[in-house]
Amino acid sequence: MSMVSPGAAPVDLATRLETVRAGVTDAAREAGRDAAEVTTIVVTKFHPVSLIEALYALGVRHVGENRHQEAQSKAAELAELDLTWHFVGQVQGKKARQVRAYADVIHSVDRDSLVAALASGESTIDCFIQVNLTDDAARGGVDPANLPALVDTVLAAPGVHLLGLMAVAPLAEEPRRAFARVRELSVQICSQAPAATALSMGMSQDYAAAVLEGATHLRIGTAITGNRPAFS
Numbered sequence: 001m002s003m004v005s006p007g008a009a010p011v012d013l014a015t016r017l018e019t020v021r022a023g024v025t026d027a028a029r030e031a032g033r034d035a036a037e038v039t040t041i042v043v044t045k046f047h048p049v050s051l052i053e054a055l056y057a058l059g060v061r062h063v064g065e066n067r068h069q070e071a072q073s074k075a076a077e078l079a080e081l082d083l084t085w086h087f088v089g090q091v092q093g094k095k096a097r098q099v100r101a102y103a104d105v106i107h108s109v110d111r112d113s114l115v116a117a118l119a120s121g122e123s124t125i126d127c128f129i130q131v132n133l134t135d136d137a138a139r140g141g142v143d144p145a146n147l148p149a150l151v152d153t154v155l156a157a158p159g160v161h162l163l164g165l166m167a168v169a170p171l172a173e174e175p176r177r178a179f180a181r182v183r184e185l186s187v188q189i190c191s192q193a194p195a196a197t198a199l200s201m202g203m204s205q206d207y208a209a210a211v212l213e214g215a216t217h218l219r220i221g222t223a224i225t226g227n228r229p230a231f232s
């Protein structure tokens with residue numbers, strides 16, 4: 001996007017947020033959906049808490065993080081704010097209980113051992129099962145062939161509430177096609193988990209395609225936050 005003309009102020013956070021909100025509204029209209037069905041999660045990884053505070057002042061209530069230690073400290077620092085924390089990165093089994101302690105929603109449940117580590121008799125955590133749309137197991141997510149078995153595992157686990165499916169569109173595939181595959185998988189698991197109809201899919205580059213394929217939760221980083229600071 002090159003919206004900066006000579007002498008003009010750089011495109012700021014409020015403007016980028018407005019642009020994405022308008023884009024979501026447009027895509028929802030095109031899909032014949034109500035934009036209110038779509039939750040936009042702003043992925044704030046690598047950015048300081050001051051950016052989250054600025055987003056909060058602009059009305060953002062859903063934020064996403066993908067690294068445990070960073071997420072843990074930000075959530076602690078901003079505990080006073082009425083924010084819903086979404087954990088969107090891969091979860092190590094040994095960190096699962098810690099992630100559960102501050103996250104409201106985990107988007108990346110992808111194996112039986114993680115479900116076992118998240119199970120609890122005391123409280124309930126909302127989660128998505130992440131589906132891997134590539135052939136690369138390192139990318140995280142369950143192989144679609146093993147999805148029904150994992151759904152059963154989650155349904156049987158105390159304290160783990162299944163919202164639906166999450167996916168990242170592979171680079172090598174047209175995003176809308178990839179998201180259509182996720183939607184088909186969602187229909188397939190309907191008989192097992194009729195209430196687990198949510199779809200977490202769509203990022204900065206492909207959120208409109210995701211809305212057209214039924215996304216209920218968008219995970220949008222750079223289109224709203226601007227570029228991420230260098231890895232520290």
Ligand SMILES: *Cc1c(COP(=O)(O)O)cnc(C)c1O
Pocket residue numbers: 043045066088089168203204205219220221222223
């Ligand atoms: C970083 C991240 C996003 C947001 O990516 P952008 O391209 O910056 O919008 C979404 N989902 C996951 C799982 C991520 O790690």
